[in-house]
Amino acid sequence: MAIPVIGLFVYANINPFHFSIPHIIFNIKIEDKPLFELKIFSIDGQPVKTEHSMMIIPDGGIELIKELDLIIIPGWDDFNHKPEPILIDSLNWAYKTGIRIVGLCYGTYALAYAGLLDHKKAATHWMAEQDFSTRFPQIQLDRDALYVEDQRIVTSAGTGAALDCCLYLVREIYNAQIANKVSRVMVIPPHREGGQAQFIEQPVAKSSQDAQINLLLDFLRKNLATQHQIEGLAERAHMTRRTFTRHFKKATGMTLVEWLNTEKIKLSCELLETTNLPIEKITELSGFNNTVSFRKNFRDKYGTSPQAWKKAFGIGSDKQ
Known part of the structure; x- marks a missing residue:
């Protein structure tokens, strides 16, 4: 298959971290062979200053969209910032021609302003949920999902979920084997389902009980072929059944089953x-x-x- 061409859009005051996640993922080589051709583009092709005074030099302007197989909007600078009309028109043209479009984290706002998410499911950072739902009531916001794809529009939650979303795209474009190789290069878990919770309350283990759940998840992943009983797992985590059930749901957003x-x-x-x-x-x-x-x-x-x-x-x- 031909190497897919990925377009990474940059804009004034972009967060460097939001930019760096897809930039790293879609620049990775496996066995010294590139998986993608990554093109950075802005509205006019001119250098862009990030929010931390770094400069990003794009490969070209909005005209590069015609060469792309997938477009990524990595974050967004301001909830009140409606994209320039030329960007809105170009994104709508791209979608109509079959190009997959991705909004990472607050990048969902750009796609929402463009009308691309109307009557579709979407995800964004949990801190923006109330604002997003108020601004765009016609969009079905999934408040728990790490990432969502609906009719070739992909959106993700916060920056950690952006990694999951990018790996999901690698897996979709290639396969699990390639996605796993990319994850090993990045030293991150190979795959989390988009429907898993965003870890709003416990992004990092804050108690010995949370740490025990994390250890238990690693154990379970290595022993999926074994039949597990909740009582035994609760005992392994040094918890009562009731405490175990509560902490497991908080950590994963799911029941054990x-x-x-x-x-x-x-x-x-x-x-x-x-x-x-x-x-x-x-x-x-x-x-x-x-x-x-x-x-x-x-x-x-x-x-x-x-x-x-x-x-x-x-x-x-x-x-x-």
């Missing part, structure tokens, strides 16, 4: 994409009781069968 099912499906996808194992073995390694349960859960999540997924995204598929 929901979280385990999500992780099992994620592991099954990686095995389908990166191995030639039979469905029965993948069922076993992913922790499902039987292939009937595995197929049902997989179809509920992705609307297709494991066999169809393997054919589309597995070793030797066109997406490799």
